[in-house]
Amino acid sequence: MSDAVLYIVATPIGNLGDMTPRAVEVLQSVALIAAEDTRHSGRLMAHFNIKTPMISVHDHNERQRLQTILDKLSAGENIALISDAGTPLISDPGFYLVRGVRDAGFKAVPVPGCSAVITAMSAAGVPTDRFIFEGFLPAKRTGRQQQLALIKSEERTVIFYESTHRIIETLNDMVEVLGADRYVVMARELTKTFETIHGDKVSDLLVWMEQDHNQQKGEFVLIVQGVEPKKEEGFSAETLHVLETLLEELPVKQAAALAAKLTGEKKNALYQEALNRK
Template identity: 80%
Template sequence: MFDAVLFVVATPIGNLGDMTPRAVEVLQSVALIAAEDTRHSSRLMAHFNIKAPMISLHDHNERQRLQTILDKLAAGDSIALISDAGTPLISDPGFILVRAVREAGFKVVPVPGACAVITAMCASGVPTDKFVFEGFLPAKRVGRKQKFEALIAEERTVIFYESTHRILDSLADMRDVLGEDRYVVVARELTKTFETIHGDTLGNVIEWITADHNQQKGEFVLLVQGVELESSDGPSPEALKVLDVLLEELPVKQASALAAKITGEKKNALYQIALNRK
């Protein structure tokens, strides 16, 4: 047994073989497991013969559970925090609990394992030296477009979670704001039977996913390549001059498309520059 520790335990995101021996040992040894959904997690517990009692801890009851957990820690019991899948607190509940436990003077110990963000990133083929994780996209179109507009000039890889119900709408909104030539990777059902990792321009990805209904199902990680810095081999000064003139009268998309047609420069490069200048 462990004494008065809150363990933050990662669980598999799909493939049960990704459960670490240390995670199993901790979950078998604690006095209580705080799970996002006890019904969902009970199947995982049964698979690994974990018999510790569970209580629910989710977005709607996290504050109410604090005192119960703090009282158990004060009595010398150790507790494990798990989410439905992957690493707790990564777009999942737990932040309020972890802070409260730390401020109360108890030890918080991470037990690392699967995480959809990292799993998707390492197999995506997009730059991974710098990235931004934005979690789930807003449910409404206006909110999504505002989110994309705020990230137009972001040079780092940007990562989102998305659900099966909104994947097509979110990709369409992304294309409307970031342009159809922006490179994006769709990682679907990671570590599960129908895992798919597909990268292409936004325009091509939307065509691909629209044509295959099966690719619209499941849990998604979207990785959007950041804006490339302007370099010496970018558009010529003359092309930029044409672009600036057109931007005085036309929206970004029209101005960059027309400037590309006039000058022969790449439309995507001019579009990104136009976005930055606007």
């Protein structure tokens, strides 16, 4: 088995200054670059004086290209996979290829860098400890609204990509399905000259964008803040343990009063709970 490697190389999403030195080094050193669009990526290669040969690997030929990639890896040739922009496989082609390479026993090595999802999240000012990335919403209104309905009660932050052709329609659907007051951040043209990051109630965000046609142009990331978590009814297991322990030694009223001091819970509620347990 050859020790050759398939490198998964992230490229800039706009600002060429975000290209990492490691990415340039890898792209210059491999025998072949598998690019989503060779003409598009050719401009990037020219900027960094990368003369490595390229072949196209996209949604329509990924399965056919796998054997070509495996043959070259078997011959000991390292290969790099890139997308048009950002990190390959993140709402881009490449999953089938990477799986096939790994299943054949070769290494798939990530060379990290830009990702529009993470770039937008870092500057959105919404909770980021738990989030879901949903890629692009369906193109048709019915499918789009059905997809939005599925995340209406989602407590985690939800991230979507959207195109300039559908951004206003999507925001209208969000108002209708998620409610006018849902907080949404629009991140547009990230790292580029006209980068915009604007958050507001989705109804106000929609009005703001409708009033400025320039804000409707470009590539979009939409970040939807999740709903407030529902507070659990009743008491925590720890509070109940304290109450039960005190009830073993004290009358109900005294046990409830002392439990309230120890846990910070309301005395009357604990008294009622104690009565229920007697």
